[in-house]
Amino acid sequence: MDDFMLMVRNAFNAPEMPQQLRRLAAQLALAAAFSTLLSCFLSEPALAQDAASPAAAAPAAANPQATETEAAAAAVPAKVDVQPVAEDVDIAARLERILTATKWFTDPQASAEEGVVFLDGVANRESSKEWATKLASSTQDVVAVVNRMTVAERSAWDFSPAWDQLRVMARTAVQSLPALVLSLLVLLITFVATIVATRSARRLGARRFQNALLSEVAARAAAAPVIIVGLYLAMRISGLTQIAATVLGGTGLIGIIIGIAFRDIAENFLASILISMQRPFQAGDLVTIADHQGFVQKVTTRGTIIVTLDGNHVQIPNATIYKSIIRNHSANPNGRLDFIIRIGYDDSIEQTQEMVLKVLREHPAVLADPEPLILVEELTPTGVNIHAYFWINGRDFSGLKVRSATLRQIIAKLAEAGITMPDSREIIFPLGVPIVEPTRAATRPADHPRVQPKPADASAPAMTRSEGGLRNEREEISEQAKNSRELEPGSNLLKEPAGVQ
Structure with a gap:
């Protein structure tokens, strides 16, 4: 450029050059100088860009073992200013002061070269290191950031993460306090609605079924959906949506699992419902079930308790009762009795029949x-x-x-009338045993007198003290059952019939 200007100046000073040629040469020189200046200005951005590329690649070449975080931090920016306003020294000093002021870093160091910032030091945690990277990226005229900081290892006695978590939980609890209060209000409303539904269903069942167990089943069936809906709404309001969906969706599965695990209990419960509906017996009835005879005392959701005539308590599962043959001796108050009397062939059958019939007709029972x-x-x-x-x-x-x-009276009457009653081991000869001699003719039976039995007491009473009266044992068995220990707690599903004490 200087040589060109010297040549132009010498050409203008030459005395032999005409005036027009000097003017033309001056114009050409000015054009050439302007062209040269323009080409210099146009070539400066390319040079600046070429100079910036090695500078940006220099940190990676200097540190070939850069981590992935550093590579991500040194990503190519979307825009690079050609004439930065802030100097590299000012950028580095500013970042060092900020990092030192946070007290999150030990010996923080920042350096800048051609707008690329290099961070060194020790960060107290990984989040602080990421925060330093974002801070440098947001600084004016920073092209890229290479974060070479290390994260300090925590001590085994450092409970700061736990305290931080507790603070987060406390803040979350305070923020969720309105939802919690509203959930408790929903639970309270659910509790009241459950009581109302249960009592209404129990009253309706008592009028409709006339059965304590069915009324209770209807009450619980009415309360179950109210409880499920209330719990679902309370969990949704408190933010436990996933748990609420799980509870609502798993109700049927839980019911199936419980039904399989407690099959016998469920079977007995269903059998108690069917027994309560069909009522094959009442409290106080004399029944025979599965080779057990006794008076029915109590029916619960599990089994039926009967008291045998010996005073023993027998508890039979309701499922067994529902499947067994039930013989109810009290369903029909009238019962038929029988007995057999054996008389000899020489006794009058008609007379015996009349005597037995008379005794039975005159007996008060x-x-x-x-x-x-x-x-x-x-x-x-x-x-x-x-x-x-x-x-x-x-x-x-x-x-x-x-x-x-009756047998006692009949035996007395037959003995009074001389009716013999042989057993299966002997043969009665009321006329005696005839003895036939070889030299004499056999004696005719008519010649022998009839043997008269010893007369018995004809005035036999209808009952004696030894027989304990004619009343049945219902009252005695009921009294024994009241004084005995309760085998199974719970309400009795059967009611005693009217008039039975």
């Missing part, structure tokens, strides 16, 4: 309707079997006692 029957049943080698049938009121009288009293 024997019913006149149906009428007693005295039937000839069988001819045996030792005599004739006469079968007597008669009916009594089983709710008031004991069959064992009435049978004993």
Whole structure:
């Protein structure tokens, strides 16, 4: 450029050059100088860009083991200013002062070269290191950031993360306090609605079913959906949406699992419902179930308790009762009794029938309707079997006692009338045993007198003290059941019939 200007100046000073040529040369020189200056200005950005590229690549060449975080921090920026306003020294000093002021870093160092910032030092945690990278990237005229800081290792006794977590939890709890209060209000409303639904369903079931167990089942069935909906709404309001969905969706699955695990309990419960609906017996009935005979005392959701005639308590599962044959001796208050009397072949069958029939008709515990029957049943080698049938009121009288009293009276009457009653081991010869001698003719039976039995007491009472009266054992068994220990707690699903104490 200087040589060109010297040549132009010498050309203008040459004396031999004409005036027009000097003017033309001056114009050409000015044009050439302007062209040269313009080319210099146009070539400066390319030179600046070429100079910036090595500077940006210099840190990576100097540190070939840069981490992924440093590579991400040194990403190519979207825009690079050609004439930066802030100097590299000012950028580095400013970043060092900021990093030192935070007290999050130990010996923080910042350097800048051609707008690329290099950070060194020790950060107290990983988040502080990331914060330093973002801070340098946001600084004026910073082209790229290479963060070479290390994260300090925490001490085993450093509980700051736990305290930080507690502070976060406390803040979250305070923020969720309104939702928690509203959830508690929903739970309170659910509790009240459950009570109302339960009582309403129980009253409706009592009027509709007339059964305590069915009323209770209806009450719980009405309360279940109210509780589920209330819990779901409370969990949704408190932010436990996932748990609420799990609870709502898992209700059916839980029911299936419980039904499989407690199959026997569920079976007994369903059987108790069916027994309560069908009512095969009532409290105080004399029944025979699964070879067990006794008076029904109590029916619970698990089993039925009966008291045998010996005073023993027998607890039978309701599922077994529902599947078994039930013989209810108290369903019909009238019951038929029978016994067999054997008389000899020489005794009068008609006379025996009339005597037995008279005793049964006159007995206070024997019913006149149906009428007693005295039937000839069988001819045996030792005599004739006469079968007597008669009916009594089983709710008031004991069959064992009435049978004993009637047999006692009949035996006395037959003995008074001279009716013999042989057993299966002997043969009665009322006329005696004839002895036939070889030299004499056999004696005719008519020549021997009839043997008269010893007369018995004809005035036999209808009952004796030894028989304990004719009343059945219902009252005694009920009294024994009241004084005994309760085998299974819970309400009785059966009600005693009217008039039974």
